[in-house]
Amino acid sequence: MNHPLFYALLMLVAGIGIPVMAALNAGLGARLHSPALAAAILFAIGFCVALSYLLLTQGMPATVFAPHTPWYFYLGGFFVMFYILSITWVAPRFGVANAVAFVLLGQLIAMTVIDHFGLLGASQLQLSLKRALGLLLMAGGVFLVLAKPANG
Numbered sequence: 001m002n003h004p005l006f007y008a009l010l011m012l013v014a015g016i017g018i019p020v021m022a023a024l025n026a027g028l029g030a031r032l033h034s035p036a037l038a039a040a041i042l043f044a045i046g047f048c049v050a051l052s053y054l055l056l057t058q059g060m061p062a063t064v065f066a067p068h069t070p071w072y073f074y075l076g077g078f079f080v081m082f083y084i085l086s087i088t089w090v091a092p093r094f095g096v097a098n099a100v101a102f103v104l105l106g107q108l109i110a111m112t113v114i115d116h117f118g119l120l121g122a123s124q125l126q127l128s129l130k131r132a133l134g135l136l137l138m139a140g141g142v143f144l145v146l147a148k149p150a151n152g
Contacts, residue, residue, distance in 0.1 A: 018100060022087045025039065026096065028041065028042075043084070097146065098146060112131075
């Protein structure tokens with residue numbers, strides 16, 4: 001499928017999965033009394049799923065290192081591990097909504113910088129006034145979602 005609507009729906013489902021995963025892993029970490037063990041279990045299951053998908057769809061690759069690929073392209077695992085371990089530890093203490101909202105805010109900041117400068121091989125998309133306003137509205141929305149209701 002090579003259709004923008006398919007991509008949008010797939011990413012919507014992926015986005016739904018982030019707080020679900022955070023709540024599940026936070027609960028597992030709390031029950032195991034170890035956010036690190038919960039993160040390790042999550043990655044072990046994720047590795048099995050990813051490896052199965054790879055083998056079913058493409059077979060065994062000849063190598064995992066692509067020629068002329070900068071070393072830093074292999075650091076994605078570090079960032080996903082940091083995210084999983086931190087949200088597994090923080091969510092039971094700070095709340096899933098608070099944790100995910102600040103993750104979303106961090107994503108908004110990072111996507112803006114990456115796109116504006118065309119970093120890491122991304123297409124460059126300059127920060128226009130219209131886009132900056134949209135980002136500010138999204139960031140404001142994150143904080144409005146977190147606002148405690150007034151007791152009245």
